Amino acid sequence: GAGVSQSPRYKVAKRGQDVALRCDPISGHVSLFWYQQALGQGPEFLTYFQNEAQLDKSGLPSDRFFAERPEGSVSTLKIQRTQQEDSAVYLCASSFSHSTYEQYFGPGTRLTVT
Amino acid sequence: AQSVTQPDIHITVSEGASLELRCNYSYGATPYLFWYVQSPGQGLQLLLKYFSGDTLVQGIKGFEAEFKRSQSSFNLRKPSVHWSDAAEYFCAALSNFGNEKLTFGTGTRLTIIP
Numbered sequence: 001g002a003g004v005s006q007s008p009r010y011k012v013a014k015r016g017q018d019v020a021l022r023c024d025p026i027s028g029h030v031s032l033f034w035y036q037q038a039l040g041q042g043p044e045f046l047t048y049f050q051n052e053a054q055l056d057k058s059g060l061p062s063d064r065f066f067a068e069r070p071e072g073s074v075s076t077l078k079i080q081r082t083q084q085e086d087s088a089v090y091l092c093a094s095s096f097s098h099s100t101y102e103q104y105f106g107p108g109t110r111l112t113v114t
Numbered sequence: 115a116q117s118v119t120q121p122d123i124h125i126t127v128s129e130g131a132s133l134e135l136r137c138n139y140s141y142g143a144t145p146y147l148f149w150y151v152q153s154p155g156q157g158l159q160l161l162l163k164y165f166s167g168d169t170l171v172q173g174i175k176g177f178e179a180e181f182k183r184s185q186s187s188f189n190l191r192k193p194s195v196h197w198s199d200a201a202e203y204f205c206a207a208l209s210n211f212g213n214e215k216l217t218f219g220t221g222t223r224l225t226i227i228p
Contacts, residue, residue, distance in 0.1 A: 040220075041221070042219050042220045043216070045215040045216065095214070102160060103160075105157035106157050
């Protein structure tokens with residue numbers, strides 16, 4: 001079946017612009033995660049949803065970052081007033097339930113802020 | 115603080131040679147442990163996981179990993195590498211106390227020479 005998809009795959013934004021990154025999880029997957037991967041680093045946790053409930057947003061670096069999953073499927077990560085330090089690959093992952101612990105990752109969105 | 119360490123940033127091996135990638139974790143209790151592989155432009159793919167039980171776990175693509183509690187390690191091995199194994203490898207851990215977020219190491223880049 002289809003895996004996790006993310007769009008756009010690449011995004012260039014000028015400093016100060018707002019961006020929205022989309023994640024389509026695997027159908028039926030309850031949990032959805034966002035990670036940020038800076039160049040040469042491992043992914044770092046941003047936030048986590050179980051269905052439409054955002055259970056953990058402790059990794060969001062500032063109040064400029066906002067994520068939502070209003071109907072418990074597609075999720076959007078929004079970054080307001082982008083800064084150069086926001087340049088990274090943003091990875092989305094989903095898992096079937098909170099007890100399976102296997103996260104399936106999308107290809108990521110590479111954000112470059114100029 | 116909970117952390118995952120991959121001591122080797124970059125490893126080069128000859129095709130057909132054996133491989134071992136190191137991973138150490140620092141957690142209050144033994145976490146769930148994972149190895150992921152990331153090829154250029156691709157998402158993270160799960161190679162194998164350890165939750166409990168047999169300390170030698172088999173994964174996809176001929177990889178295996180051994181959990182050693184005394185050394186807080188979860189090293190990845192392959193007896194004979196193929197050119198297609200060239201990629202970035204990430205060790206990750208997940209606390210088994212209901213928090214689903216993965217903590218990743220910084221990754222090891224594997225180069226294969228003919």
